[in-house]
Amino acid sequence: MNIEIKQLNKAFGDNKVFTDFNLVLDKQVVAVSGESGCGKTTLLRMIAGLTDYSGSIENVPEKLSYVFQEDRLLPWKTVCENLAFVGKDIEPSKLNELIESVLNKLGLSDTRDMLPDKLSGGMQRRVALGRAYIYDSELILMDEPFKGLNPEMKHKIADEFLEMIRASNKSVVIVTHDDDIIAKADERIQIN
């Protein structure tokens, strides 16, 4: 990834969140941190094109995945169907293989036919991560993806997921407060 953010300005009314902000994101795994309310979520949303801004953000891949602060799974679809939901462009047999391998790697094999509300918070998180991975994107934006997990779980899921990323041609931007997660990144960016 080689995202270049130049002269970015963003305000909500009188609240100036970014003023002439510049940043280059060019490593495979980048961690972005900063105190609460400094604009981390807003930054991800602008990269994803969900919030408007002035200035320029260049080289954002056309297809990107977004792991929201909440899981945003479809409550009426099973784990498997939630994963398949973003894979409609992928050839069915290939998609099935991909889903199987993701379920396996994320330890979700036993839950494939379960609805999200039957899963623990950590499992729902993993489904959201799996979905972001399955979507045929080059970039995954993640907002506090490992928050609310117990430490053991957090390390396990983060390591599994980053291993999958490093074995692929995808890059990730992780917004997080968590020093353990920041330590796993290739590059650390602090905004304020």
Added chain:
Amino acid sequence: MKKYTISDRQGVILAIVFWVAAWNITAVVLDKPLYLPTLPATLKALGVLMTKADFWMSILFTFLRVISGLFISVVLGISFAYAASKCRIIFYIMSPFVSTMKSIPIISIIILALLWLGTGIVPIFICFLLCFPVVYTNVFEGISNVDYKLLEMAKVYDITRKSIFVDITLPSIKPYVYSAIMICVGLSWKSVVTAEVLSAHHYSLGYNVYKTKLYLETSELFALTLVVIAFSLTIEYFVRKGFEKKGKR
């Protein structure tokens, strides 16, 4: 003190027994069959009706009118609600129609409709005028309440319009559609039979009701009413089962 608990089913049976008993005791005490027939007299009238081919034809035709009215209302109600949620102009154009329909006296429309349409069609039309606003309003509210977070997620993942509709909108509005249909089942029987009384098409329960007034056959009126209630409840039952089955996993 010993505590008694009853199941839903027992509760329903208890309530039915209570009200039927209350009716029958009142009728027996009152002893004026012309005003309030007893249960046995009503059942007897029902028995007599059931031997007549005309009665069955009437049930069939009334049933078909109810089902068509209901079906048209549900399909158009959902379609227009969807269109209105996508296009503000449609929403504004629909608003006066929907709110007028909710308050206008049915009888005025029935009489007007009788001038416009054939007697067999009027009940379906009336049923539509009553049910459509209910479906439309409910579904429109349902669509407005679709979780925008899911829609945003769908946008990020480039989900097609069709898939958004099928996989997000439809499941989200399902409870609204369900409650609209449940309200409309009762409404459709009431409105169809009322319109039939006035349009007096030969094969209709409403026309049978009308005749009981001419000949002062109160027990037959009660029998016909029981038939309408029974059918209304049966359809409600099947709608509930239908929705339960679809929702199950």
